[in-house]
Amino acid sequence: MPTVPENAPEHCPGTGSEAAGKAEACAGCPNQSICSALPKGPDPAIEEIRHKLSNVKHKVLVLSGKGGVGKSTFTSHLAHALAEDAEKQVGVLDVDICGPSLPRMLGAEGETVHQSGSGWSPVYVRDNLAMMSVGFLLGSLSDAVIWRGAKKSGLIKQFLRDVDWDDLDYLVVDTPPGTSDEHLSLVQLLTGGGSGQGAGIDGAVIVTTPQQVALIDVRKEISFCRKTGVSVIGVVENMGEFVCPSCGEPSTIFPRTTGGAEKMCEDLGETFIGSLPLDPRIARSCDEGKSFLEEVPDSPAVKAFRSIVDKVVSFCEAKNGKKEDDTGETMMETEW
Template identity: 60%
Template sequence: MAPAPAARRSRARACPGPESETAGKADSCAGCPNQAICASAPKGPDPDLPLVAARLAGVKHKILVLSGKGGVGKSTFTSLLAHAFATDEARTIGIMDTDICGPSIPKMMGVEDETIHISNTGWSPVWVSDNLGVMSIQFMLPNRDDAIIWRGPKKNGLIKKFLKEVEWGDMDFLLVDTPPGTSDEHLSVNSLLKESGIDGAIMVTTPQEVSLLDVRKEIDFCRKAGIKILGIVENMSGFVCPKCTHSSQIFKATTGGGAALAKEMGIPFLGEVPLDPRIGMACDYGESFFDHYPDSPACKALRHVVKGLAKEIGEEILADD
């Protein structure tokens, strides 16, 4: 007989955490999809943590962009958020693409044909502009269509290299774009950044309940892993006509969408970003949507998101339009 809902909730609350000596072995780990990963992971502090902390000492804010579900526009949102931050030329922004098997950030930022420069001081990020740099496995591939067929340990090793060997330098924001789910890459990033400090995570969802179901799992992951949730962003929230700016609901929020989920979970709701076909075109051509359409409803919505995020991390970034 399956355990009662209350028993399942109690067992979930008893998660020992991925770094515990009993991780993957405790009774509460039974049935967890990450049980094997936690059980096989090395226990105790990683000897490379001081190296990671030293390398990231000049990075003021480290923010994860998460979503339990693929297809919600998480990487697109990351690229838009980076461009939004970078409109302030006094600030320096970095994107670390940890979606090892599906790296799309270089294409969206217009630098997919670049390669990594290695010097005595480490790997240099690929610079999109004077104040916006990117690191991704895409820069290491001989062909942009090559598939990455790696198991967890190899992916985790590359993420560690991104953190301890890349010369990030002095940066205001490092945005970490992650793959969907709550698996190897997420555990690695969290454990490696814990000593150098993570400001928290932004959850990206779309209005439908199918998307919200997976975001709930991501929220649960963050709470178990001790990651602060900075807020929820509802992406693809209505369609905005580029000509008349009329908004139409494409994905109906049958249960209240991101705003209702944020209220239910006690998490800040950072705002709604509408669909705009010009966003997709900008990403395909590797151009800044902010530079070309600064007065569009989507840009105004993103500025509102940035303002809310600034409040959560104690920064003053962009004025709201």
């Protein structure tokens, strides 16, 4: 397995990559002559991950252009909603390395991860809902993860390859905001860099708020998905309105100055899968590690959320059906 030296610069492409020793980041690196001479080829971890995740039916990424748009709230509740069906097994993987908030949102803060001969055992937050997060590996809540790109990529590889999930119907992956090294590593490892040899990804849900400054970054996120061959399941507009829990009257928080996410999706030919209103009871449920779907079933956000989840499930089931119909064709069509 390729290793990344401790002294590698931040944007090290990885010693096993085709670009090792030749990439822009390699200029001036003390390992350049060694890396240039190393044998090149596909990362063997791609096959290991494919094997490890062969019992996972659907893999869904949750992305956002910006932080603070409610991506982790969406991820945790997508998992809760999927796990409401007791027949379904759901896993959540939190690769938001610098801001892991899912342990708190899923009521698993303070849990520790156990290691067995076959890998890391995930933490179960209900009988059919398991999770793994870098938050479980931190010493304390206030510990910061100050890691460079190569080390973050190494942890993502470990998370994909070494977590001992049971058979899963859905694996929902929470990612950091933006399009960083972590996203590229994640997608490369799951898809085999477009080779069709990886475990595959059903698609990505992109979460945003309606204002233009957030939508600009969503366009970059969509561009990232297109370049890497990841299907966009749809765009979710979060916090479009505030609905007063007392009187039920809506008011606008972030004005849709350019038409909001729906108009952007129309312009880009992507699917808009729904708008979620802001309800302060959602934040309280998340802080308490509970599902707002169960805590405040009367919230207008719950109806909107369930409609979005139905669309995600329909997309994944349709994609799975298509895969089964295919005769050896891969999900990934884009060459990098």
